[in-house]
Amino acid sequence: MNPSALRTALAELEIFAALTGEQLDWLVSVSEPRVLADGEVLFRDGEEATGFHVLLSGGLVVTKVVDGREEVLTRHSTEEAGAAEEHDGKPAAAHRFTGELPLLTDGAYVATAAASGPATTVVAYPRPVFFAMLTRCHGVAAVLLPVLAWRIKSSEIQARKRATVEALGTLAAGLAHELNNPAAAVARAAQELAPALERLTRTAQAWGAAATGAERAVLDRMARELDELPPPATTDPLAQADAEEEIGDWAAETGVERPGLLGAGVADLGLELGWLLERVEGIGEPALPAALDHLAALLEIRSLAAELRAAGPRISQLVSATRDYANLDRAPEQRFAVTDGLENTLVVLRSKLSGISIVRAYDPGLPELTGYPSELNQVWTNLVDNAAEAMEGSGVLTLRVRAEGVCMVVEISDTGRGIPESSLPRIFEPFYTTKDVGKGTGLGLHLSYRIVTQRHQGSITARSRPGETRMVVRLPLAPAPLAGPATVQPIGTPTRSR
Known part of the structure; x- marks a missing residue:
């Protein structure tokens, strides 16, 4: 040209x-x-x-x-x-x-x-x-700056939409992962319940035909004792396997139809052969196989019922955590506790935290705040996810919440590789990222910064060195005009879980 x-x-x-x-x-x-x-x-x-x-x-x-x-x-x-x-x-x-x-x-x-x-x-x-x-050329800036402002705003809107989709994806993946065990337990118990009930009916008839009144009283006392028996405080898998085998071998010698079922049922309760031998005294040798078969069927039914009782609340807990995390059917601004959001975030990201120890240090008696918990959940998700990535599958994630003056302070720290000193002053800038090209948008921490500082009038800072990175979020206790703060929850004696 x-x-x-x-x-x-x-x-x-x-x-x-x-x-x-x-x-x-x-x-x-x-x-x-x-x-x-x-x-x-x-x-x-x-x-x-x-x-x-x-x-x-x-x-x-x-x-x-x-x-x-x-x-x-x-x-x-x-x-x-x-x-x-x-x-x-x-x-x-x-x-x-x-x-x-x-x-x-x-x-x-x-x-x-x-x-x-x-x-x-x-x-x-x-x-x-x-x-x-x-x-x-002064006229250039007059056109360039409004376009620049639009581009930054547009990028943030796209990043928010992407973060929402990613959060929903993370939520769905986490929920599916966590629901797998209780749902599988429900499905297995439901599948096994019908044949177990048939066995219970059949063994009850055989036991009723074979037993005297005194012998039935012996088994009734054992059943009541089993109902009142607390779950074992500790479980030694090797000892349990030995007890199961010993009980099964003895039951097979007495002529029991399903000795393995009886052995598993009694050993799962933390009991051994000696306990069983004491309880069946008073039942004659002719009626003993029928008694033990009926006992095995009773234990099987009770075990299936226990699985269903445990799985049901677990599923309800996960659904509740999901609802709280997403804040479905709630007003955008509300009173809430920050630790609720932190705990729900841990549930959602549990699959990513496998192998990472979690330490909670929540001060007791922290007040609720007024703000936008669903937006803060995006902040917690971003910070915890970054921490998990920095630790590459192993390390310690520490969550601390405390009151400090007129602010609630939330600290999320990890024992990962750390943030380079040269990058630390820029991590909240739009489009800046320390991740490899193609991993992340460079807007996650920037959006977190905007949510904390603009939506909740708080602050977010970072301190890092190899082996320790600490993100500190401060949220005002009193709501500012036209905006909402954030929430916090109890801290007590630090506890460690995996």
Whole structure:
């Protein structure tokens, strides 16, 4: 493109429309026109930002790989029809330039831009030229800054939507993982209940026919004793297996139909053969097999019932935690306890915390706060998830909550690899990330920062060294006007769980 045609094309752009002839002449002299083939990459996500790019013709598609998936962030087009397709309030000027954000933040490109169409022409302005442009051509900033503000806001909205979808995905995965055991227990108990009831009926009839009144009284006393028996305080799997085998062998010698079922039922209660021999005294040898078969059927039914009793509340607890985490059917602003959100977050992320020790240090008697618990749950999820990733499957996650002056303080610390000292001052900046390209958006901590500081008038800070990273969130106890704070919950003697 000859200088005259380039000057005319640049003058027609909104960003350069207010420039004087002298400024346009300078701009042409420092321009670096470039024609891109369809699909040719202009710059890549993660590369050092080297220039500001102006689109003269054709189009650009801007994409980003997030957790292994390539997502289209936006499209730039010089065609009016293409620009008219935007429904997110994108300014018309935003279609005609890109690359200013990483230059202004002294960072790398935060996405990949590639040509869309066979005739895409861009003009590049290297970093020094871009800053000279802002100094020499004052009209450029008047157009560039509103577009920059829209881009940051748009990116945050996209990140919030993505975070919501990811949170729902995490919630679904965590819930499915946690429901697996109790649901499997319910399914197994339901499947085994019908044949177990048939065995109970059959053995009851056989026992009734074989036993005398005195012998029935012996078994009735044993059944009542089993009802009142507390669960074993400790379980030694080897000792239990030995007891089960010993009881089964003895029962087989007496002629019991299912000696293994009897052995398992008695050993599961923490009992041994000696206990059983004492209780069956008074039952004659002819009726003993029927008595033991009926006892085995009773223990089987009671074991299945116990599984159902344990699984039901566990499922209810998980559903309750899920409801509280998502704050379904609740007003956006409400009174709540922060530790409830922390505990629900641990439930949701339990599969990611496997192998990590969790230490809770919740001060007792903390007041409730008024705010937006569902938004704070996004903060806790982000911080805990980052901590789990930093520990790579093993370490200690510590949650502390305390009152400090007029604030509630929530600390989430981990024993992971830490945050590099050079990165620590920038971790709350938009698009800044210490993760590899394609892992994360660089907006998670920024959104957490916005939720804490703007929605709840609090603060969030970070301290880190290898082996210890501590994220500290302070939330005001008294609600500020037109906004909501956050919540906290009890701290007591630290307890450790896995």
